[in-house]
Amino acid sequence: MSTIPETQLHEQIKKNLEKSGYRFVGKYRHSAAKICEWTKKSLRGEGVCYKQKWYGIESHRCLQCTLSLFCMTRCIYCWRSFKAFIGEGVENPVDEPKDILNGLIEAQRSLLSGFGGNKMVDKKKFKEAQNPTNFAISLVGESIVYPKISDFIKEVHRIGGSTFLVTKGTSPDKLEKLEEEPTNLYISLCAPDKETFMKVDRPVVKDAWERQMKSLEIMNSFKNRKVIRITLVKGWNMKDPEKYAKLIEKANPDFIEPKAYMHLGESQSRLPRNAMPTMDDIREFAKKLSDASGYKYKDEFEPSRVVLLSKK
Numbered sequence: 001m002s003t004i005p006e007t008q009l010h011e012q013i014k015k016n017l018e019k020s021g022y023r024f025v026g027k028y029r030h031s032a033a034k035i036c037e038w039t040k041k042s043l044r045g046e047g048v049c050y051k052q053k054w055y056g057i058e059s060h061r062c063l064q065c066t067l068s069l070f071c072m073t074r075c076i077y078c079w080r081s082f083k084a085f086i087g088e089g090v091e092n093p094v095d096e097p098k099d100i101l102n103g104l105i106e107a108q109r110s111l112l113s114g115f116g117g118n119k120m121v122d123k124k125k126f127k128e129a130q131n132p133t134n135f136a137i138s139l140v141g142e143s144i145v146y147p148k149i150s151d152f153i154k155e156v157h158r159i160g161g162s163t164f165l166v167t168k169g170t171s172p173d174k175l176e177k178l179e180e181e182p183t184n185l186y187i188s189l190c191a192p193d194k195e196t197f198m199k200v201d202r203p204v205v206k207d208a209w210e211r212q213m214k215s216l217e218i219m220n221s222f223k224n225r226k227v228i229r230i231t232l233v234k235g236w237n238m239k240d241p242e243k244y245a246k247l248i249e250k251a252n253p254d255f256i257e258p259k260a261y262m263h264l265g266e267s268q269s270r271l272p273r274n275a276m277p278t279m280d281d282i283r284e285f286a287k288k289l290s291d292a293s294g295y296k297y298k299d300e301f302e303p304s305r306v307v308l309l310s311k312k
Contacts, residue, residue, distance in 0.1 A: 013069075025095075026103050027095055031068075031103065032139065033063060033065045033107040034065075036136070039060055039129070042125065043112075043115050043125050044118070045122060050303075050306055053299070053301060054301075055225070060125045060126075060128060061129055061131070062133075063104060063105070063132035066137065066138075067137065068142055068146050071141045072142065072168065072171070072203055075202065075231075076200055076233065076267070077190070077267055077275075078266065081265075097154070098155050100152060101155045101156060112129055134183075135161055135163050135164070142168065143167075149165075151180075153181075154179075157183075162184075163182040163184070164184040166188060167187060167188070169211065169214075170211045172218055175219070181224040184227055185219065185226050187212075190230055190231050190237055191237050192241075196237050197209045200236050217251070219252070219253065220252045226252070226255070228248050230258045230259065231260075232258055232277055232281075232282065232285060233277075234274065234281060235274075236275065238281070241292045244293070255309065256293065258289060258309070259304065260278075260304075277305065282305050282306065293309070
């Protein structure tokens with residue numbers, strides 16, 4: 001057992017994350033930004049993320065962030081180190097939403113500063129990137145547990161930005177209390193039944209599956225753009241499309257994104273490379289899910305091995 005004080009241990013974890021590209025902001029350092037690979041690629045003229053293709057989000061102006069390092073699951077496919085998931089949520093004292101927003105923008109600018117002298121970088125895009133227009137609240141952990149998440153979303157919308165909030169749905173009480181809907185609400189649904197959920201998502205609370213089911217029902221009441229994301233791992237959860245369809249029916253999302261697990265980061269120590277589906281595997285599963293759910297096979301994006309299924 002470690003004899004290092006918890007606060008000191010947490011700071012060491014944050015320092016390790018900073019070495020991998022994170023920038024923590026605010027007095028209490030529970031929020032962070034990290035440049036997405038698609039942001040870098042867009043600046044260098046090497047393509048854009050599927051979110052730009054499907055939802056109009058400019059990759060070079062997208063800021064990837066988190067407001068909390070806490071997570072209730074230890075998903076087998078997660079590319080992050082579980083050591084990043086610290087604490088038991090974000091409690092008071094916390095940083096104010098406006099301070100976090102300003103800090104994240106400054107962090108993004110700092111992280112991008114080295115791109116200014118790169119001859120491959122589009123100068124117009126680089127200038128635009130200094131003022132992000134989308135905030136992907138999806139970097140790590142469960143940002144929805146940040147007590148002032150609604151006010152943070154309001155702050156982003158106040159400056160004319162859009163928000164993508166990603167959650168596993170393990171905090172339905174927080175989801176239900178959201179006063180400001182994000183532009184896109186994502187629920188990451190990666191198991192067709194409880195047994196698979198326990199093996200793949202590996203929750204740290206006993207009722208996580210029931211919580212996720214409740215979140216799917218709550219999602220149905222949202223008026224914004226709603227997306228169910230399914231990270232598919234070959235040999236683990238790439239099965240029973242009709243069961244997925246029944247669960248998706250609870251949430252009534254606008255879109256479904258069946259996406260391949262990518263054999264990257266820490267997940268390489270948990271899964272073999274052949275657990276990563278090919279694009280053909282994703283197409284085949286997506287077509288079956290389309291037939292089972294009634295959602296139309298709308299588009300695909302091979303670089304990310306993802307398919308878009310649309311309600312309309």
